[in-house]
Amino acid sequence: xxxxxxxxxxxxxxxxxxxxxxxxxxxxxxxxxxxxxxxxxxxxxxxxxxxxxxxxxxxxxxxxxxxxxxxxxxxxxxxxxxxxxxxxxxxxxxxxxxxxxxxxxxxxxxxxxxxxxxxxxxxxxxxxxxxxxxxxxxxxxxxxxxxxxxxxxxxxxxxxxxxxxxxxxxxxxxxxxxxxxxxxxxxxxxxxxxxxxxxxxxxxxxxxxxxxxxxxxxxxxxxxxxxxxxxxxxxxxxxxxxxxxxxxxxxxxxxxxxxxxxxxxxxxxxxxxxxxxxxxxxxxxxxxxxxxxxxxxxxxxxxxxxxxxxxxxxxxxxxxxxxxxxxxxxxxxxxxxxxxxxxxxxxxxxxxxxxxxxxxxxxxxxxxxxxxxxxxxxxxxxxxxxxxxxxxxxxxxxxxxxxxx
Ligand SMILES: Nc1ncnc2c1ncn2[C@@H]1O[C@H](COP(=O)(O)OP(=O)(O)OP(=O)(O)O)[C@@H](O)[C@H]1O
Ligand SMILES: [Mg+2]
Numbered sequence: 001x002x003x004x005x006x007x008x009x010x011x012x013x014x015x016x017x018x019x020x021x022x023x024x025x026x027x028x029x030x031x032x033x034x035x036x037x038x039x040x041x042x043x044x045x046x047x048x049x050x051x052x053x054x055x056x057x058x059x060x061x062x063x064x065x066x067x068x069x070x071x072x073x074x075x076x077x078x079x080x081x082x083x084x085x086x087x088x089x090x091x092x093x094x095x096x097x098x099x100x101x102x103x104x105x106x107x108x109x110x111x112x113x114x115x116x117x118x119x120x121x122x123x124x125x126x127x128x129x130x131x132x133x134x135x136x137x138x139x140x141x142x143x144x145x146x147x148x149x150x151x152x153x154x155x156x157x158x159x160x161x162x163x164x165x166x167x168x169x170x171x172x173x174x175x176x177x178x179x180x181x182x183x184x185x186x187x188x189x190x191x192x193x194x195x196x197x198x199x200x201x202x203x204x205x206x207x208x209x210x211x212x213x214x215x216x217x218x219x220x221x222x223x224x225x226x227x228x229x230x231x232x233x234x235x236x237x238x239x240x241x242x243x244x245x246x247x248x249x250x251x252x253x254x255x256x257x258x259x260x261x262x263x264x265x266x267x268x269x270x271x272x273x274x275x276x277x278x279x280x281x282x283x284x285x286x287x288x289x290x291x292x293x294x295x296x297x298x299x300x301x302x303x304x305x306x307x308x309x310x311x312x313x314x315x316x317x318x319x320x321x322x323x324x325x326x327x328x329x330x331x332x333x334x335x336x337x338x339x340x341x342x343x344x345x346x347x348x349x350x351x352x353x354x355x356x357x358x359x360x361x362x363x364x365x366x367x368x369x370x371x372x373x374x375x376x377x378x379x380x381x382x383x384x385x386x387x388x389x390x391x392x393x394x395x396x397x398x399x400x401x402x403x404x405x
Pocket of ligand 2: 142143144171245247
């Protein structure tokens with residue numbers, strides 16, 4: 001999907017060469033033998049296993065054994081995998097995404113190849129998933145995450161729309177080198193329709209410039225807000241995945257958006273202030289009765305060990321003190337390529353597809369999709385949710401959440 005023609009035009013009409021080096025499509029087959037070597041784990045050594053089943057995002061493999069005992073690699077473990085009898089396939093890095101011990105003990109690991117395998121029919125049946133990317137502390141990488149996670153999902157075959165609601169310095173339009181003339185505030189003022197403000201980004205993704213449209217939600221009149229709702233309604237008809245890059249902090253507007261989203265992706269870095277503020281955000285979410293659909297991404301980890309350790313600590317504190325189940329989306333490594341990409345205004349995944357951080361993004365996207373597949377039945381309409389959250393008491397007497405004015 002990326003770089004179909006090897007080139008993508010940016011908004012100023014300048015053609016920029018943006019080719020994502022695609023991993024070759026690999027034919028994994030049931031019963032294919034694999035050798036798995038855990039990285040950063042108490043388990044040392046290499047273990048023989050075999051493939052039990054294959055899907056677009058992952059491989060289910062037999063739990064390996066050592067001296068007859070099951071080697072119970074925890075979810076989140078990184079493994080180096082070598083495929084035997086597969087000439088030309090080098091070892092690849094994967095993550096244990098799931099572990100099943102009932103029936104036939106198995107592990108689910110991420111695939112190394114990123115292939116657009118999702119048929120149109122399949123996407124249409126799936127409905128639009130709305131992901132809100134949030135953080136307690138600013139500057140932790142929400143915008144970098146939203147963009148590159150979006151690109152990785154697009155490469156998996158999803159129609160991705162990024163909604164820029166961040167007025168910070170490095171917003172999505174800057175990272176994409178786009179110069180939007182109109183934004184959501186023009187939509188809410190009734191000057192433009194949503195289709196007139198959406199910009200085509202690279203690799204099939206779309207950008208919905210937020211401008212002040214989202215920041216000023218609290219000041220919108222009812223009919224202006226209705227226009228915004230209608231605009232989101234249209235977007236969710238067109239998109240498979242809508243990613244909302246929210247600004248830092250915990251204003252009522254932000255939390256209303258978070259509450260309406262199918263998934264809230266909380267981004268933190270390992271830095272103590274960021275961790276404290278991530279916890280504060282989780283506390284607000286717990287206080288608002290949000291249960292489920294919250295994921296954590298640990299950005300700027302020095303290594304896998306730090307990423308897993310700090311992420312696990314935040315999640316266990318949230319569980320223990322807030323009773324909040326936060327699932328682990330994974331970590332992204334600290335990587336100079338990210339800063340270089342930001343400076344060059346070419347998205348990381350396109351500029352440096354083989355950088356360690358790019359590999360992290362692809363792994364996270366595969367994992368996110370896997371988790372979303374498992375949560376199929378839980379999805380509700382983002383737009384209905386928003387309408388209820390902001391207009392609740394006027395339209396439904398039983399709703400307790402009012403609009404923030
Ligand atoms: N994995 C990483 N490795 C190295 N640098 C990173 C990484 N992630 C983010 N950065 C750096 O952090 C900067 C801030 O990232 P970004 O703008 O995405 O943060 P943000 O959370 O969106 O900020 P704000 O709260 O202001 O919206 C980037 O410009 C980049 O230089
Ligand atoms: Mg930002």
